[in-house]
Amino acid sequence: MAKNNKEKKMIKVVYFDEQSASDYIDIVNGGHLDWSTEKDKEKLAKIIAEIDAEIGGGFNFLSWVKASISGKTNSSYDHETKTAIGTKITNTLLTDYLVIANADKNIKKFTDVAYAPDNSISLYKMYSPYSIIVPKEEAPIDLEKLNEALESARGYYEMLLSSENSPKTVLRLNNRAFRNNYNLSDLTKMKLVYYGICVGVCDISKLDMSKEFDFSKKTPTAEEIVSGNDDISNSGLKVYDIVLAGVER
Structure with missing residues (x-):
């Protein structure tokens, strides 16, 4: 089984319809991801840790969200953080899509x-x-x-x-x-x-x-x-x- 997963690894992405992939994953999961579950908590924690490692400064996701809503974030930091979050979420979406799609006979x-x-x-x-x-x-x-x-x-x-x-x-x-x-x-x-x-x-x-x-x-x-x-x-x-x-x- 491990060998098959290795053979199916995507090493170069040329095209990715993120909205369609997101809709598909939501449908398969019976709705949006539930961040209260242990599995999704671990996924979110991993994303935040990776963002913190990239931008440094003790990144706090909830504080950043509150600051963004109130318009109190630094513009350069805000852009960098948004870019990092977008990249990590896209990568997670891509990984999830590959796992589910490779097991779906309808794909x-x-x-x-x-x-x-x-x-x-x-x-x-x-x-x-x-x-x-x-x-x-x-x-x-x-x-x-x-x-x-x-x-x-x-x-x-x-x-x-x-x-x-x-x-x-x-x-x-x-x-x-x-x-x-x-x-x-x-x-x-x-x-x-x-x-x-x-x-x-x-x-x-x-x-x-x-x-x-x-x-x-x-x-x-x-x-x-x-x-x-x-x-x-x-x-x-x-x-x-x-x-x-x-x-x-």
Whole structure:
């Protein structure tokens, strides 16, 4: 068992949707963590000890919370402490998610290189930063306005798996969940482990930007896909919302 845990250790995090992970852990635990239990008291004590070791000065969590509420904290100390707390809580969340997700048969893992579908919004998003070099008079549409529209109206982007000669899986990623300045285009150069959950299905033609808003076909639910009761599960692509992606040892 120890060997398996070692093999599954995440050694490089590229993408982590913290809110989705937090919601998932809350659901599994039947609600928010209960800091009155011994297990969670130990977890909180460890976080506080690590913060104290980093910033020094005899850190007192409750005193800091009271000072923050009253607005009496030193600005530089306040920023440093908030950063340290945020980092430690994120690391704890990541560790908890890995432990629970690796034991949950409903969490699907993919190890692959991802790429954007042809003529998709995801493909455009990857190359949109370079659109500024295209003269406005030569562009078929206002590229600047399109970029603004994507930023305000589209938070998730679809990618396909390179190992599937005939695509049957869609990975959907939250554009705000990338870590360490990674982005969509970086996924095409790295073989990562993706943790995702099936949320539905789509026809591959719907990934084409020109057919993005064609709702003529009924979309089956995730429950229908998992149970195999839908009529197009064999021809459609299963869609997985990705919570975590990185390099595992």
